[in-house]
Amino acid sequence: MFNDRYPFKLPPLPYSYDALEPYIDEKTVMIHHDKHFQTYVDNLNKALKDYPRYHSWTLEELIEHGCKLPENIRTAVHNNAGGVYNHYLYFETLSPNKDQKPTGRLAEAIDRDFGSYDAMKTQLKDAALGRFGSGWAWLVSDENGKLRIISTANQDTPLEQGLCPIIPMDVWEHAYYLLYQNRRADYAENWFRVANWAQADQYYSRCHS
Structure with missing residues (x-):
């Protein structure tokens, strides 16, 4: 996966904004990736900023072991780590090579x-x-x-x-x-x-x- 420890960064979109047209439009891809996805990245970093003990945890560890985090950041990390993880997989599993079938x-x-x-x-x-x-x-x-x-x-x-x-x-x-x-x-x-x-x-x- 992309850089999966703090500080997290927005991974680049693996295709152009308009590459999924006409099925997913350019403007939606741009806003979804550059705004929504970026917000999850920013908010996850913000939640973890003052907790260096957890800066070495991978994204998957933050999700799977969230119950071990301090209670005051647990919800923020859960929501935003999930947002980062889900969106990374979402954009990686879309393709300009249309009408693929499983192989x-x-x-x-x-x-x-x-x-x-x-x-x-x-x-x-x-x-x-x-x-x-x-x-x-x-x-x-x-x-x-x-x-x-x-x-x-x-x-x-x-x-x-x-x-x-x-x-x-x-x-x-x-x-x-x-x-x-x-x-x-x-x-x-x-x-x-x-x-x-x-x-x-x-x-x-x-x-x-």
Whole structure:
């Protein structure tokens, strides 16, 4: 992962702002990455600034062991570390190379655990549409390598459930509202047009390396 210890920095967008057009628009990508993502980075650094004891903790350690943090920064670190982690994975698992399909070990696992790519797609989209308010829909792997679809609220992460994330769909309104307004279903369908399954396959392999 990117520099994953304090002070955290905003990782560069791995493609141009307009690279996901027409499915995710340039203005949304710019605001989402440069403003929303940056705010989570800034607020995480602010929360940790006066606590050098935790400057050596990785982002994943801050998320997984947040209960060990001082109570007065616990919520801020939880929310903002989750925001940084989730957004990093989100932008890394989108691609200008459109209409990808899963390949390699991940494709085999999807067929094994869901029956087909289309069946997995339906479940992931249902999780996105079923999330009330803000949150995420995820394809994850459990400790035995079995794939699952889950949904998390706000900036919660699969790590807190002992699950390994493979690819996330952001269903906070700031991820799609400029282009889709209230049409979350249209955004969810078009997200698959720019999903980076090659990167997701790498994350799946990392889960079980």
